[in-house]
Amino acid sequence: MDMVQSIGTASDHIMAALVAGLEIEFGRSAGKALAERFLEAEESDFLWDARAGERWLGAYEGFGSGDEELDRIAIWGWLDGCWFMAIMLVDGEGMPQGTIAHRVCGSRKSAQHAMAEAR
Incomplete structure (x- = not known):
């Protein structure tokens, strides 16, 4: 059996679960503030998980001499109550x-x- 959720609903559930878990650990007053800090620190992962659509732009020609x-x-997508667009660097394993780049959009x-x- 498949369960389908709208983009906003799934993203809102993720944020609600994050805030709830942080409130349990650090207290009710700290939950939302810590969730915002956590979201900033792990921005790439949250944006990627909240995406609703994607488009390949090309290979990244970085400055490093890494093998990756x-x-x-x-x-x-939709994250934390806002529509967004972002440009991500993604490895071969997705x-x-x-x-x-990351910007909030009005719709x-x-x-x-x-x-x-x-x-």
């Missing part, structure tokens, strides 16, 4: 390695448009 090849991928349509226009 990364791709630039534009995404859009795991986010960083965020190049789903503007987030999708921003992703479509990303270069």
Whole structure:
């Protein structure tokens, strides 16, 4: 049996679970503030998990001489009550390695448009 949730519902559940867990551990007054700090520190992972659509932009031509090849991928989605568009660095296993750009959009349509226009 499959369970389908809207983008917003799934993302809201993730944030609610994060806040609830932090409130249990650190107290009710600290939960939301700590969740925001945690979201900042792990931004790439949260954005990637909250994406609703993606578009490959090309290989990342970084400054390092590392052996790892990364791709630039534009995404859009809903996280923490906001529509967003971001450009991510993603490794060959589909795991986010960083965020190049991230912006909040006023609507789903503007987030999708921003992703479509990303270069």
